[in-house]
Amino acid sequence: MTRPALPQNIGEYAEKFTTEESPLLAALDRETHIKTARGVMLSGHMQGTFLKLFCAALQPLRILEVGTFTGYSALCMAQGLREGGMLHTIDIDEELHDIAAKYWAQAGVSDKIVQHTGDAGDVLPSLNETFDLVFIDADKVSYGRYYDQVFDKVRPGGFIFADNVLYDGEVVLPAELQSKNAKAMHEFNEKIQADTRVEHFLMGLRDGIMMIRKK
Ligand SMILES: C[S@@+](CC[C@H](N)C(=O)[O-])C[C@H]1O[C@@H](n2cnc3c(N)ncnc32)[C@H](O)[C@@H]1O
Numbered sequence: 001m002t003r004p005a006l007p008q009n010i011g012e013y014a015e016k017f018t019t020e021e022s023p024l025l026a027a028l029d030r031e032t033h034i035k036t037a038r039g040v041m042l043s044g045h046m047q048g049t050f051l052k053l054f055c056a057a058l059q060p061l062r063i064l065e066v067g068t069f070t071g072y073s074a075l076c077m078a079q080g081l082r083e084g085g086m087l088h089t090i091d092i093d094e095e096l097h098d099i100a101a102k103y104w105a106q107a108g109v110s111d112k113i114v115q116h117t118g119d120a121g122d123v124l125p126s127l128n129e130t131f132d133l134v135f136i137d138a139d140k141v142s143y144g145r146y147y148d149q150v151f152d153k154v155r156p157g158g159f160i161f162a163d164n165v166l167y168d169g170e171v172v173l174p175a176e177l178q179s180k181n182a183k184a185m186h187e188f189n190e191k192i193q194a195d196t197r198v199e200h201f202l203m204g205l206r207d208g209i210m211m212i213r214k215k
Helices: 008-016 023-035 044-058 072-078 094-107 120-126 140-151 167-172 180-193
Strands: 062-066 086-091 113-117 131-136 154-163 198-203 209-214
Touching (some): 008 044, 023 044, 023 094, 044 072, 044 154, 062 140, 072 094, 072 131, 086 094, 086 120, 094 113, 120 140, 140 180, 167 180, 180 209
Parallel strands (some): 062 086, 062 131
Antiparallel strands (some): 198 209
């Protein structure tokens, strides 16, 4: 989940010519790598900047995130919410919540974020909101199920983004060489390709984001 879609030197060039990461986000990134063994899961500077700019353009009132981790992507997206907007985010692991909450407070977005703790498959049916944007970034084998669970909660013209759809480039390997997660990502990509209710763009940023727009 770490191999960038771009060659390393091109990726570094792109990062150099992207707005610098804020000191707060850089500190969150650092603390995540120090305090968790899974720092690679964090969206990071490039993807975070993309999410922030996309939200600034979309001006969403309701965002849903599946997979909070230490709150990096939630913070980036919350900064683009419209006045009065709210971001709901779900994670099964409540141990990480303190880190996320600390940085959300420092950024002044705590009152715009609702943290749900539990298995996303159980939490999603309880959310009675209409979302402008859903960001799916949790356990890969469940993406297809999460997509089905959120679809009717997304407004027409709204977006569903799914992270890691290139799965470290493994999705192009022969099936017998793919890991369980890469197979799940490939099946998810096929599912979206066959869904005539949406238009979609597989963006080769970082580990691949499937951008899906509900018609
Ligand atoms: C890739 S990380 C999320 C990264 C975060 N969106 C970011 O960009 O900083 C995936 C998260 O999904 C959570 N997760 C895994 N399985 C889950 C499930 N069944 N329900 C809810 N969250 C789950 C993990 O605990 C982990 O924190």
